[in-house]
Amino acid sequence: MAQSGKGKLNYRCPSCFMRDLDIDMFYDRDKDEYYCIRCQFTGSEADVLAFNETVRIRYKAMNRRFSEEDFAS
Amino acid sequence: MSDFIVNIVHRPELAPEYAEKVTGSGKKDDIGRKSLIDESLSIFRFQQDTAHKNGLKTTIQITYASLFSPEIIAMAKEDHEKYGDEIALSLLGLPCRQFREKYHTEEFCIWLFSMEDKMRIVDDAFDLFEKAFGFLPSSTGSYFMDAELINYIKEKYPSVKCAIATCWEEGPKAYHTCNNSWYTFMDGGPWAPWIPSKQNSHAPAANEEEDSGIVAIPHLSRDLIACYDGNGSNFGTHPQNVLRGMIYDTKTWEYPYLYNLIDQYRHLAKFNNGYAYNMMFVGPGWLNKMGRWEAPYELLKKSYEDGMAYYGQLKKEGKLIDMTMAEFADYYRQKKSYEEPECALWRDILYGSDKQLFWYCDPYMRACINMDQGGALVDLRNYAAKLPWPVGIGTAHISDASYPFLIQEKYRAGYFTHYAGAGTVRSAKIAYGGEVADLCQCRTHASFRERTNDEGRKVRELLLDPVEIVFTDLSFKVETVISFEEGSSAIAFKRRIFDMSDPSAKVQVTEYMTACYGTTEYTERMEGITLGVRAGGGEEAISYEYKDRKITKERAREVYAIVPQIETYVSMRTDAEAEGYVREGYAFSPMFHLGFVGEIGNEEEETTWLNLAKGN
Numbered sequence: 001m002a003q004s005g006k007g008k009l010n011y012r013c014p015s016c017f018m019r020d021l022d023i024d025m026f027y028d029r030d031k032d033e034y035y036c037i038r039c040q041f042t043g044s045e046a047d048v049l050a051f052n053e054t055v056r057i058r059y060k061a062m063n064r065r066f067s068e069e070d071f072a073s
Numbered sequence: 074m075s076d077f078i079v080n081i082v083h084r085p086e087l088a089p090e091y092a093e094k095v096t097g098s099g100k101k102d103d104i105g106r107k108s109l110i111d112e113s114l115s116i117f118r119f120q121q122d123t124a125h126k127n128g129l130k131t132t133i134q135i136t137y138a139s140l141f142s143p144e145i146i147a148m149a150k151e152d153h154e155k156y157g158d159e160i161a162l163s164l165l166g167l168p169c170r171q172f173r174e175k176y177h178t179e180e181f182c183i184w185l186f187s188m189e190d191k192m193r194i195v196d197d198a199f200d201l202f203e204k205a206f207g208f209l210p211s212s213t214g215s216y217f218m219d220a221e222l223i224n225y226i227k228e229k230y231p232s233v234k235c236a237i238a239t240c241w242e243e244g245p246k247a248y249h250t251c252n253n254s255w256y257t258f259m260d261g262g263p264w265a266p267w268i269p270s271k272q273n274s275h276a277p278a279a280n281e282e283e284d285s286g287i288v289a290i291p292h293l294s295r296d297l298i299a300c301y302d303g304n305g306s307n308f309g310t311h312p313q314n315v316l317r318g319m320i321y322d323t324k325t326w327e328y329p330y331l332y333n334l335i336d337q338y339r340h341l342a343k344f345n346n347g348y349a350y351n352m353m354f355v356g357p358g359w360l361n362k363m364g365r366w367e368a369p370y371e372l373l374k375k376s377y378e379d380g381m382a383y384y385g386q387l388k389k390e391g392k393l394i395d396m397t398m399a400e401f402a403d404y405y406r407q408k409k410s411y412e413e414p415e416c417a418l419w420r421d422i423l424y425g426s427d428k429q430l431f432w433y434c435d436p437y438m439r440a441c442i443n444m445d446q447g448g449a450l451v452d453l454r455n456y457a458a459k460l461p462w463p464v465g466i467g468t469a470h471i472s473d474a475s476y477p478f479l480i481q482e483k484y485r486a487g488y489f490t491h492y493a494g495a496g497t498v499r500s501a502k503i504a505y506g507g508e509v510a511d512l513c514q515c516r517t518h519a520s521f522r523e524r525t526n527d528e529g530r531k532v533r534e535l536l537l538d539p540v541e542i543v544f545t546d547l548s549f550k551v552e553t554v555i556s557f558e559e560g561s562s563a564i565a566f567k568r569r570i571f572d573m574s575d576p577s578a579k580v581q582v583t584e585y586m587t588a589c590y591g592t593t594e595y596t597e598r599m600e601g602i603t604l605g606v607r608a609g610g611g612e613e614a615i616s617y618e619y620k621d622r623k624i625t626k627e628r629a630r631e632v633y634a635i636v637p638q639i640e641t642y643v644s645m646r647t648d649a650e651a652e653g654y655v656r657e658g659y660a661f662s663p664m665f666h667l668g669f670v671g672e673i674g675n676e677e678e679e680t681t682w683l684n685l686a687k688g689n
Contacts (some may be wrong), residue, residue, distance in 0.1 A: 010366050017319070020304040022250050024366070038252060052367065055319055060425025062320055065329040071340040071420065 002033075004028050007045075014051030015041040075342035075349065076408075077393050079384055080401055081131045082214075082288060085117035085145045086166040087138035110412055111236035112374030114144060116357040121148070123378055125156050127385025132159040132212060132398045134237075136166030137194075140201040150206070161212035161235075162202045165196070165356075182257070184217045184474060187466040191222050201231055204655035209233075211399035211503040216292055217239050217259045217474050220274045220285065221463045227286040237354070238274050238289035239263070242305050244475050245484065245593050252302045260592065261454045261476030263434045264297060265341075265350050265415045266290045266405055270436070275476040276456035279436035280411055283459070287603050289401040294338050294351045297419035298430050301441070301452075302483070308423070310334060310351055312376035313359035314367045320423065331645040332383055335424040339392070344416035344521055344533075348408055349450055350401075353380060393648070412560045413434060416533055418521045431535050431555075437562035438685055443482070444519050447512030448537045448553045450499035450683070451482035451565065454586075457562040458640040458687045475592035477639045484594040485664070488513035489587075494662040499683060500584040501568060505578065508544040512551065515540035531559040539571075549580070549675070551574040562685040569678035576675040584647065584670035584681040589658075590639045596663045603635040604665055617647065621659040629653020635688050642688025645669065649679035 004026035013036035015022045025034040025041075025048070035042045043051065056062060087110050124131045133152065139145040150159045163559045164183040173179065176194070183191060203209050210229055214237025218226075226233055243361065244260030259355040262275035269285045270278040278284040296308035307318025312331055315321065321328040335351060342349035360377060365371050387393035396404060397438070414435035421428040429444040434456075441452035454476045464474045479497070482488070486496025490512065502511045522534045537553040591597045605614030615622055621683035632653040633644035645653075651671030658664040673679055 009364050009369065011368050018311070020246070020250050021252060022304075022306075022366075023252055049323075050368075052319060053323070059320055059330075059423050061421070061423050062330060063322060063327070064333075064425075066333045066336060066422055068336070068340065071337055072343075 002029070007034065011045070011048045012042050013039060014048060014055055015039055017052075017055055075347035077339045077342060077349045077351065077387070078401055078404065079129075079351045079353065081129050081381075081384070081395065082134055082352065082396055082398070083117060083120045083124070083131050084134040084136050084163045084166055084354075084382050085113065085139045085142070085148075085358060086136050086357045087113045087142060087145070088166075088168050092493060097263065110142075112362060113357055114142075117145070117361045119360065119374070120355065120357070120377065121152055121158075121642075123381045125152075126331045127381045128388055129395045130159075130397060132161050134161045134163030134212075134214060135202060135205075136163050136164070137172050137198055137201070138166060138169030140198070140205050141169070141171050144637060146205050149230060159204055159212060159399050160210065161214070161398060162210040164198065164213060164215040164218075167194070183215045183466050184219050184222060185256070185472055187627050188221060188463070188468075191465065192225055192476055195222075195226055196229070196332060202292065212236060212397070212402070214238065214290075214292070216243070216257055217464075218274055218289075219462070219464045219474060220269065220272055222273055223269060223285050223287060224271055224434075227375055230287070233287060233591075235288050235290065235398040237292050240292040240298050241295045245281055246303070248306050248670070250306055256472040256564050258472055258592065259474045261439065261478060262291070263289075263415060263439065264291060264295060264417065264432065266401070267412065267415065267434070268405075268409075270339070270459055272459035273462050273476065275454070275457050277434065277436045282437070284411070286614055288405045290350075290352055290398065290401070292352070292354055294334075294353075296334055296423070297417055297432055298421050298428060299423050301430065306500055308334070310338070310353045311355055311359070311379075312380040313365060313373055313463040316372060316376055317366065319367075319371075323375075326375060328376065328379075328425055331376070332379060333592050335383060335387075337419065337422055339387075341417050344418060346413070351384075353384070371494060376556075396682065414533060414557065414559065416521065418519060420534070427518065430520075431519060433533065433557050435557070435559070438564075439476075440557075440564060442519070442555055444537065445516050446488055446498070447500065447515040447517055447534075448451045448535070448555055448566075449488060450480060450586075451487055452478060453480040453499070453637065454478055455641045455685045456645065457685045458608055462639050471499070473592055477590050477592050479590060479641065480586070481586040481591075484585060484591065485513065485589055493646075495587050495658065495664045495666070497588050497664060501566070501590075502583040502585065503542055504581040504583070505544050505547050510544070512553070515542070526558065530561075533557045533559070547574055547580070548576050563682045565682050567678060567680040569676075570659060570673050570674070571676055573675035579674045581670060582673050582679065583668055583670045584645070584679075586643075586645060586683060587664050587666050589633065589664045591637050597638065599658070599663050599665070601663060604667075605633050605635075606653045606655055607631040607633070608653065615655070615657060617657050617665065619658065619660045619663065621657060623654060623656040625654040627652050629669065631667065634665050634667060637689045640687050640689055642686040643667075645681060645682045646684070646687075647671070647679060647681040648680070649673070649681075651679075
């Protein structure tokens with residue numbers, strides 16, 4: 001198999017992201033999957049995007065717009 | 074009427090730090106390749122145009138590489154003439170063919186060079202700048218500048234009055250985020266502009282004698298909770314950092330967090346005599362055409378345009394003043410006195426909690442109070458020590474530019490929940506009938522008040538909502554007021570007990586501080602630290618030997634620790650009749666403990682002061 005490279009976008013490992021680590025993943029053409037060089041995470045592009053959505057669960061106020069009153073209270 | 078000042082800073086890099094390696098993956102490593110230079114130029118043009126389109130002036134931080142680019146020099150001159158942009162000199166963005174051929178290194182952080190090289194590079198860059206523009210710059214900067222570098226620049230180039238001098242809480246957390254590869258250790262500094270002292274650039278000057286001669290600004294304005302609790306690089310006034318944190322809706326590409334962050338900074342005017350500050354500084358690598366991680370270029374571009382548009386809208390509404398860095402330095406000198414602190418009562422705007430932190434910074438300390446832990450002091454830096462701490466090759470610290478802590482809840486445990494050991498924190502334990510509660514267990518909220526005391530000094534106070542303690546045979550409430558007197562290096566903690574279910578009962582209160590020293594998660598050698606208790610009957614002290622020894626004295630006046638490694642004298646005193654104690658730690662728990670144990674009844678109160686000083 002040829003050496004791995006990065007995809008069109010440099011997806012980060014969602015599992016490492018959850019522990020505050022930014023690790024670029026590599027893309028394995030033969031298996032059509034991304035894999036992390038830091039942990040055991042592997043996944044298709046769809047898997048990566050789905051995991052990235054779960055990453056956002058912790059940001060409960062991500063879509064909330066705060067008002068001046070919110071800061072004053 | 075309050076002032077919300079913003080500095081928009083752009084740096085034309087020509088070899089953007091990320092574009093060079095990340096987007097060039099698989100290509101020949103050629104820092105001078107034309108496609109990279111063309112892309113860099115277009116990113117700079119885009120950033121400048123976006124600011125101007127929104128009616129905002131910028132500070133153009135010319136990089137070393139740009140000084141060899143007639144196009145950049147011409148663009149900067151034109152924008153200076155047309156929009157009033159300031160042309161400044163950045164000490165970031167050193168990498169380019171000319172720099173590498175001259176200095177034979179891939180080092181790109183000015184503060185990490187030897188002092189000899191720092192001076193050589195500064196002289197080289199300032200000379201090239203003067204030749205290109207016909208004048209010397211008023212502003213400069215880098216991710217970090219140590220006092221020695223600032224002092225050299227100010228002495229040799231007195232025209233400099235403003236500099237970007239730190240990136241708030243970029244330390245071990247940022248290092249970990251980059252898989253232990255990003256050597257920017259600069260925790261422990263101010264989050265908002267300050268006048269650096271000549272001794273240590275993190276520590277604000279207390280007077281003219283200590284004044285380094287410049288006004289320092291932070292690299293970005295960062296979220297004072299998210300950035301402290303987690304990875305700092307995702308939570309700042311840097312739209313692409315917000316994308317880096319995945320803090321946007323993937324369907325709508327909206328990111329209200331960015332605007333909430335800016336608005337919370339605007340709100341800080343309430344704690345700082347009607348003044349608040351923001352800084353946005355996006356390096357060109359964050360806008361490269363190949364996208365950044367999972368964010369495509371279109372999203373990177375949109376976020377920059379939206380960020381600028383929001384600042385522009387605030388300006389149109391009369392809620393924002395855009396300034397160049399040099400203009401801001403003049404404003405700041407007029408607005409602030411040396412001893413006036415910077416205060417920030419900050420709330421969570423991302424995780425959906427009610428968490429509040431209070432940050433306080435003046436020439437004598439930087440302190441953080443955590444309302445989720447009952448008003449415990451969870452981060453403490455002794456600026457009164459004005460610790461000399463040169464960094465770079467040939468110094469004792471090389472890349473560790475952080476100002477050492479005495480207390481740091483993330484690196485040294487904080488309120489302790491594990492089964493053996495201890496964590497650094499300043500809190501109180503209350504006991505009755507064999508039961509004990511630590512105020513760290515009592516979540517609360519705080520409000521801010523500024524008043525003038527009997528001596529005519531201003532006092533900033535944090536008024537905590539009372540918390541309830543419920544034991545088997547007794548319940549009561551505890552009210553805490555934490556005070557910072559301007560010009561003093563003491564923090565006062567006043568506790569009042571009330572609403573006791575048995576008004577005749579007395580509870581035992583232990584006011585304590587568990588501390589150590591360091592800049593990272595890992596322990597430093599504790600030998601050489603002296604712990605002592607002063608009482609009417611005399612003084613007793615021990616030298617740290619990891620033997621878990623303890624000294625106690627009735628009616629103690631003061632308990633103290635001398636930490637010569639960071640030139641610190643830290644002490645506690647109380648107005649209560651209490652037993653004072655000091656205790657050393659042991660190898661598994663290399664901390665030291667100071668405290669007072671006393672009794673309080675219903676409707677009674679006591680005050681305990683934590684004092685910081687320079688001492689060996």
